[in-house]
Structure formats: structure tokens, C-alpha cells
Amino acid sequence: xxxxxxxxxxxxxxxxxxxxxxxxxxxxxxxxxxxxxxxxxxxxxxxxxxxxxxxxxxxxxxxxxxxxxxxxxxxxxxxxxxxxxx
Numbered sequence: 001x002x003x004x005x006x007x008x009x010x011x012x013x014x015x016x017x018x019x020x021x022x023x024x025x026x027x028x029x030x031x032x033x034x035x036x037x038x039x040x041x042x043x044x045x046x047x048x049x050x051x052x053x054x055x056x057x058x059x060x061x062x063x064x065x066x067x068x069x070x071x072x073x074x075x076x077x078x079x080x081x082x083x084x085x086x
Contacts, residue, residue, distance in 0.1 A: 043056055047071065
């Protein structure tokens, strides 16, 4: 118990810190999701105008195979989320 209090303070302090950390992690996940979607969109659009896989792989640090899988995944998600035309 003394080690706990030395590191975290009171139980209430520890619970408050836990909540703060959890919220920070959630914010970071949301930021990461937005960045990944933007990157995938850019990759898809650059491919549409003829940018080479090798160039994109070098810029992103991903393999050509990983990029093409992300492109397929991105395309599948766009099909699922497009509203139906009536």
C-alpha cells in the first residue's frame, strides 16, 4: 500500500489519473484513425493518377503488398459506407 501511495497518491488520485490516461488514449486512437484514412485516401488518389507503388512504398515506409492491401481495404470500406441512391 505504501508503494502505491508513493507512486499514485490516494486511491482517488489514482482513479482520476486512470481516467485521464484512458481519455488521452482514446484521443490518440481517433487521431490515428483520421490520419490512416487520410493516408489511404491519398494513396488511392495518387495511384489513380499513375503514381508508382515503389514511390508510395518509399514515402510511407510500407511494402508494396501492404499498400495494395490497404487500397483494397479502403475500397471495400467506401463501398460499404456509400449511401444508396434512390
